Each structure stands twice: as structure tokens, then as C-alpha cells.
Amino acid sequence: xxxxxxxxxxxxxxxxxxxxxxxxxxxxxxxxxxxxxxxxxxxxxxxxxxxxxxxxxxxxxxxxxxxxxxxxxxxxxxxxxxxxxxxxxxxxxxxxxxxxxxx
Numbered sequence: 001x002x003x004x005x006x007x008x009x010x011x012x013x014x015x016x017x018x019x020x021x022x023x024x025x026x027x028x029x030x031x032x033x034x035x036x037x038x039x040x041x042x043x044x045x046x047x048x049x050x051x052x053x054x055x056x057x058x059x060x061x062x063x064x065x066x067x068x069x070x071x072x073x074x075x076x077x078x079x080x081x082x083x084x085x086x087x088x089x090x091x092x093x094x095x096x097x098x099x100x101x102x103x
Contacts, residue, residue, distance in 0.1 A: 001099045007035040013082040050076035058103035
């Protein structure tokens with residue numbers, strides 16, 4: 001699975017918009033404005049909220065803080081993402097987990 005499928009979810013949920021993780025001052029310093037930028041900001045990058053975890057731990061969705069934030073389980077702080085929006089569906093979460101597993 002490619003990151004394009006995951007990035008499409010981010011776009012659909014407006015995570016990459018100026019009000020969240022895009023624009024001049026993205027939330028938590030995490031810029032998801034384009035697929036190329038988002039991959040560099042996520043893969044093997046230590047979470048600002050949970051410094052014991054990587055945002056995306058390649059091959060291990062259970063140790064990826066992105067999954068914690070998207071499910072609302074095991075978070076160090078903050079709220080479930082997308083903030084103020086509807087939670088990801090099980091199919092969308094499976095897409096994210098499958099992508100991480102394949103890294």
C-alpha cells in the first residue's frame with residue numbers, strides 16, 4: 001500500500017488544511033500539507049506529545065503514535081484526531097495500519 005491512500009484520508013478529514021496540520025503554523029509543528037512533506041514529517045519522527053514514541057514506527061502500527069491519536073487510545077496528551085471532526089472509520093484505520101505495517 002502506498003502513502004497516497006493514507007494521504008487521501010488526511011485530505012478527506014481536512015487534517016492537511018490551514019486550520020490543522022497545514023498552513024504557516026501547523027498544529028504541533030506537524031505539516032501534512034502535501035503527501036511528500038507529510039511522509040517526511042511522520043516516518044521515524046519522535047512525537048512532540050509522547051517523546052517515547054515515533055509518530056510512525058515503520059512496520060509497527062501498535063508503536064506508532066499516529067495510530068494512538070487516530071484511535072484515541074494510549075495518547076500521552078491532547079485529544080483524538082481529527083480534532084473536532086468525525087473519527088476515522090475502521091476501514092480508514094485499517095488503511096493507516098496496513099501502510100505502517102508495510103514500511
